[in-house]
Amino acid sequence: MNSPRGKTLTLALTSEDRYLPVAVNFAENSARAFGLGNTEALHLRLAVEEIFSYISRSVCAGEGIRIECANGVYYTQVCFRLPVSKLNLGGFNITSSFSYDSESDLEEMGLMLASQSVDHLQIRSEGNQRISLILKKEKAYPESVERVSVPQDAEGLETETPDAEKLKVFSLLAAGSDPAAPNLFKYPGKVVDMAASGECFPIIAVNGRREIVGGVLYGYRSEKTVQLLGPFIFHEGKARETGEALIEACIGRVARSKALGLLSFSGLPEFLAGGFEPLGSLVYFSEGKPPVPKKSFYRHLHEDPGCEVWTHESMAGYLREEYGRLFLARSIRTVRDRGEARDEGASLFAAEIHRERAQAVLRPLWPGGDYIENIEKHVRLLGGDGLLNIFFELDLGIPWHAGLIPALSRGGFKPGIVLPFAGVSDIVIFQYHDATES
Amino acid sequence: MTRPNLDILVPAYVREFEPYIPSKPDPELKNLYGCPRLFRLNNNENPLGPPPAAQEVIRRFPPLQGAVYPSGDSYYLRREIAARHGIDPEQILVGNGANEVITFVIKAFCEPGNNIITADKTFAVYEWVATFSGIEARVIPLKNYEFDDRKMLEAMDANTKIAFICNPNNPTGTYWSRERLINFLDGAGSDRIVVVDEAYFEFVEKEDFPDGISMIGDHPNLVVFRTFSKMYGLAALRIGYLVGDQGVVDMIRRTCVVYSVNSIAQEAALAALAHGAEHIMETRRLVRESRAFLCEALAKMRLPVIANEGNYLIVKLPGSDTLAYRKLMREGVMIRPMTGFRYPNHIRVTLAGMEAMESFVGALKKILN
Numbered sequence: 131m132n133s134p135r136g137k138t139l140t141l142a143l144t145s146e147d148r149y150l151p152v153a154v155n156f157a158e159n160s161a162r163a164f165g166l167g168n169t170e171a172l173h174l175r176l177a178v179e180e181i182f183s184y185i186s187r188s189v190c191a192g193e194g195i196r197i198e199c200a201n202g203v204y205y206t207q208v209c210f211r212l213p214v215s216k217l218n219l220g221g222f223n224i225t226s227s228f229s230y231d232s233e234s235d236l237e238e239m240g241l242m243l244a245s246q247s248v249d250h251l252q253i254r255s256e257g258n259q260r261i262s263l264i265l266k267k268e269k270a271y272p273e274s275v276e277r278v279s280v281p282q283d284a285e286g287l288e289t290e291t292p293d294a295e296k297l298k299v300f301s302l303l304a305a306g307s308d309p310a311a312p313n314l315f316k317y318p319g320k321v322v323d324m325a326a327s328g329e330c331f332p333i334i335a336v337n338g339r340r341e342i343v344g345g346v347l348y349g350y351r352s353e354k355t356v357q358l359l360g361p362f363i364f365h366e367g368k369a370r371e372t373g374e375a376l377i378e379a380c381i382g383r384v385a386r387s388k389a390l391g392l393l394s395f396s397g398l399p400e401f402l403a404g405g406f407e408p409l410g411s412l413v414y415f416s417e418g419k420p421p422v423p424k425k426s427f428y429r430h431l432h433e434d435p436g437c438e439v440w441t442h443e444s445m446a447g448y449l450r451e452e453y454g455r456l457f458l459a460r461s462i463r464t465v466r467d468r469g470e471a472r473d474e475g476a477s478l479f480a481a482e483i484h485r486e487r488a489q490a491v492l493r494p495l496w497p498g499g500d501y502i503e504n505i506e507k508h509v510r511l512l513g514g515d516g517l518l519n520i521f522f523e524l525d526l527g528i529p530w531h532a533g534l535i536p537a538l539s540r541g542g543f544k545p546g547i548v549l550p551f552a553g554v555s556d557i558v559i560f561q562y563h564d565a566t567e568s
Numbered sequence: 569m570t571r572p573n574l575d576i577l578v579p580a581y582v583r584e585f586e587p588y589i590p591s592k593p594d595p596e597l598k599n600l601y602g603c604p605r606l607f608r609l610n611n612n613e614n615p616l617g618p619p620p621a622a623q624e625v626i627r628r629f630p631p632l633q634g635a636v637y638p639s640g641d642s643y644y645l646r647r648e649i650a651a652r653h654g655i656d657p658e659q660i661l662v663g664n665g666a667n668e669v670i671t672f673v674i675k676a677f678c679e680p681g682n683n684i685i686t687a688d689k690t691f692a693v694y695e696w697v698a699t700f701s702g703i704e705a706r707v708i709p710l711k712n713y714e715f716d717d718r719k720m721l722e723a724m725d726a727n728t729k730i731a732f733i734c735n736p737n738n739p740t741g742t743y744w745s746r747e748r749l750i751n752f753l754d755g756a757g758s759d760r761i762v763v764v765d766e767a768y769f770e771f772v773e774k775e776d777f778p779d780g781i782s783m784i785g786d787h788p789n790l791v792v793f794r795t796f797s798k799m800y801g802l803a804a805l806r807i808g809y810l811v812g813d814q815g816v817v818d819m820i821r822r823t824c825v826v827y828s829v830n831s832i833a834q835e836a837a838l839a840a841l842a843h844g845a846e847h848i849m850e851t852r853r854l855v856r857e858s859r860a861f862l863c864e865a866l867a868k869m870r871l872p873v874i875a876n877e878g879n880y881l882i883v884k885l886p887g888s889d890t891l892a893y894r895k896l897m898r899e900g901v902m903i904r905p906m907t908g909f910r911y912p913n914h915i916r917v918t919l920a921g922m923e924a925m926e927s928f929v930g931a932l933k934k935i936l937n
Binding site for chain 1: 570571582585586587590591592596597600601646692695696886887888890893894895897898904907908909910912913917
């Protein structure tokens with residue numbers, strides 16, 4: 131995920147209750163200066179209040195911290211940078227609670243509560259015994275209901291990077307002509323701001339009359355992985371040529387970048403899927419709708435240099451099968467308990483919450499002796515908070531991650547897809563399956 | 569002591585650059601992919617190796633000479649090259665492979681704010697060196713698989729310092745004629761350097777293919793690269809050179825690291841030049857035969873081919889080239905996927921001996937079926 135490219139304001143202070151008004155006013159005023167509306171700025175203020183209260187009372191009271199407010203063009207980001215010690219690590223789990231007065235369990239959870247006021251919350255390890263808590267609140271954009279007519283032909287096909295006005299037309303075409311297009315396209319102003327922020331990069335296909343016949347957005351999911359949204363094709367007559375031209379243009383842009391792979395979580399038309407490698411499916415749930423399985427596709431951008439991956443023996447068979455199917459050269463190493471002393475403290479999971487998708491992604495940050503309990507607690511509380519899609523990502527390049535596999539399996543998680551080179555080596559995305567699912 | 573703050577220490581254009589990951593050594597690859605034998609068809613190496621005279625130099629190199637520094641400026645080799653082209657040895661700089669001389673040239677003429685012009689689908693190192701040196705690389709799309717001279721000239725501005733032309737182009741094998749090159753040199757003018765990379769010069773038999781070195785006298789803005797890695801089979805020793813106008817080369821010399829070319833490489837290259845005529849003929853024959861064989865086999869498989877000059881050709885596949893790379897590796901054949909050259913779904917294959925070509929065709933049939 132990219133860091134915001136716009137202006138960043140920084141406040142350094144100690145985490146003490148008396149500085150709470152300073153922290154919340156700083157966040158709210160920064161958000162307003164960056165263009166957030168009244169309601170959104172107040173929501174962000176509420177989230178900052180919850181987090182500041184939580185950390186100053188429960189996890190690093192009196193410690194020096196930094197709060198950074200950054201202008202992400204379509205959102206304001208507030209980042210808390212905090213010192214951590216092994217003693218307070220468990221307190222950074224999003225599901226951690228602290229006890230004071232007589233409030234109920236959920237109300238005591240500062241981080242979880244904060245996540246409800248913002249669009250995105252993430253906990254990240256920064257190394258050097260520091261943690262970041264990152265909140266994002268997006269601007270409110272007007273929904274556009276305008277219909278744009280689809281071009282009559284796709285002769286003289288070319289690809290180009292659109293200016294803001296063409297990008298808005300592309301968004302309206304995508305929203306109007308493709309029922310599967312994400313809601314995002316109903317807010318063309320947001321798409322323009324996302325492109326301006328560097329969050330995504332648009333490419334459009336135009337015909338000889340410079341009318342838009344298709345387009346694709348791509349962005350960096352991580353430093354090494356580029357994620358596609360689309361392509362969206364508006365003229366069926368030359369669907370294949372349009373799709374291929376857009377994918378080729380996209381590959382042309384990223385082929386000599388840091389990216390190692392191109393990823394699509396949103397599926398691809400059959401005529402393009404042949405150029406990609408099918409990774410498998412994840413199932414997406416949304417309230418009141420039937421679950422939707424979505425195929426994921428991958429395209430490696432370089433030669434596979436091969437690598438070592440670490441797993442628990444219970445998952446070795448799955449990996450052998452997947453690597454065989456994908457023709458990836460991997461040395462599969464199995465972690466074994468040899469009776470050595472282990473860290474029996476509290477484990478820490480990073481959580482990334484996307485409210486609009488009812489989705490939580492968990493990643494291990496610190497090992498511990500409480501995997502089963504910690505996983506169970508995350509599932510219970512995230513699920514209870516309406517997050518229907520819970521994923522857990524393990525990096526097969528980090529040996530201790532493999533120690534989580536039995537606990538994940540016991541906690542209802544199943545391996546869904548392998549993302550080649552998405553981390554230190556490959557990442558496996560586990561999906562939580564409720565035992566009551568049919 | 570805490571770790572250095574790399575975010576502050578390292579320029580953004582270096583931090584953002586992705587280091588090239590070379591392929592692992594053959595024994596590691598064989599082990600990873602489970603193939604007992606590996607045909608290397610990915611680097612356009614000469615399967616005949618170096619000319620016999622150069623092989624003899626390598627065999628007889630005195631071990632004690634390993635303790636002695638090489639000639640710092642490849643003294644004898646420059647004299648030999650100069651004599652063969654009728655130029656002054658001071659017009660020549662020898663480097664640790666042509667990649668090093670690319671770096672010399674960019675360092676000599678460019679500073680942040682400047683730009684270089686090259687093509688989108690060509691040898692990547694011009695673009696890489698510019699990018700990690702903080703120089704903008706303007707990549708102009710090929711037109712009909714050729715460098716687009718008109719668009720390249722249009723893309724030039726007051727900050728353009730160098731244009732890089734790969735002639736013949738790697739990977740498409742197309743080339744500019746002498747006349748086309750002269751027009752471009754005139755168009756670029758005296759405020760810019762035009763580099764013509766002739767890494768595959770010795771493979772081209774077409775009559776209208778220009779010898780860049782012979783044009784330097786009339787076009788002092790021209791710098792020509794040659795290498796011993798391809799036709800002369802000395803890739804392992806890393807040796808290449810540039811030739812230019814004496815005043816231009818005198819400036820480039822200021823950015824050049826002396827002693828970067830080892831003694832065995834200098835002596836082997838000298839022998840290769842002096843006694844390489846038969847080797848060139850033999851290699852050309854092998855390349856012609858392999859090209860004809862592959863073109864016919866690939867036509868029968870209904871796979872589009874881009875086959876022009878050089879000891880390589882490109883095949884368009886019905887699916888992902890990087891996946892094909894992995895599948896072919898399992899069959900013991902190593903090719904170059906072309907996504908990195910901005911040719912997705914294409915692979916480049918070195919034209920090598922018949923055994924390798926037959927193995928490649930057999931493996932390709934197997935993976936496509």
